[in-house]
Amino acid sequence: MVPSENLLRTQATENTMRRLLALGTLLLTAPATVSAQTVLDFEGVSTAYPFVSTTVGDFYNGGLSGGGNTGTNYGISFGANALGVCLNTIGFSCTNASRGGAGDPASAQTGLFFLDGDGTFMNVAAGFSTGFSFFYSSVNYSGSVLLYDGLDGAGTLLASIDLTPTLSTCGPEYAAAFCPLVAAGTTFVGLARSVAWGGVANQIVFDDVTLGSATPGNPSDVVPEPATMTLLATGLAGMAAARKKRRTA
DSSP states (O other): OOOOOOSOOOOOOOOHHHHHHHHHHHHHHSOOOOTTOEEEOOTTSSSSSSOOEEEOTTTTTTSOOTTSOOOOOOSEEEOTTEEEEEOOBTTBOOSSBOOTTOSOGGGOSEEEEESSSSEEEEEEEEEEOSEEEEEEEOSSSOEEEEEESSGGGOSOEEEEEEEOOOOOOOOGGGOOSBOOOEEEEEEOSSOEEEEEEESOTTSOEEEEEEETOSSOSOGGGSOOOHHHHHHHHHHHHHHHHHHHHHHHO
């Protein structure tokens, strides 16, 4: 049976060879860089955890959230009704939503939702391209996400994502019907400047909103590209051969 509860349920890195070797070590240990990829996990919008909800405000736009905190300034602003919602973790029950252990553990405490209207907006003044993705849960109703090349949903529609109802399959240890969150995303052509989040108020939650990729998540989780690893392996093999030649001489 599909749960009918609302989302919000309050409960309380001789010299040339050395330098090459050092560079090789750095490449092996440093996380790969994904160009123009940005992840919004909404952690920190509230002053403490657990909480219930607070406005996202200008948290990602050089200003403050409703909780009085400032995040990284990406030049991204949200609609007045966009809220950071507390997500349940094992041992902490604050609402009726949880990631249920799925995804980045460092992004498990806060998501995005709205309590009034049929959606909210996210504006990206500088724009973004290539792809867009996120995790979401909506057990009772369908939703949608629309990408436009203008601010506030103006201009040309670049992409749309239809969100079907999700399953509520988390164990009782998460104490949440809106659980787990599942991935959704799309590629598109053009430069998007706004995102319209649509659904039924208090019935849909989003997290790890990712700009520049059709797969949601943190860029540091991406493994180095094969070309990078091949180049590194070739360099290290060359150094080994040079050393062997010197010893033989």
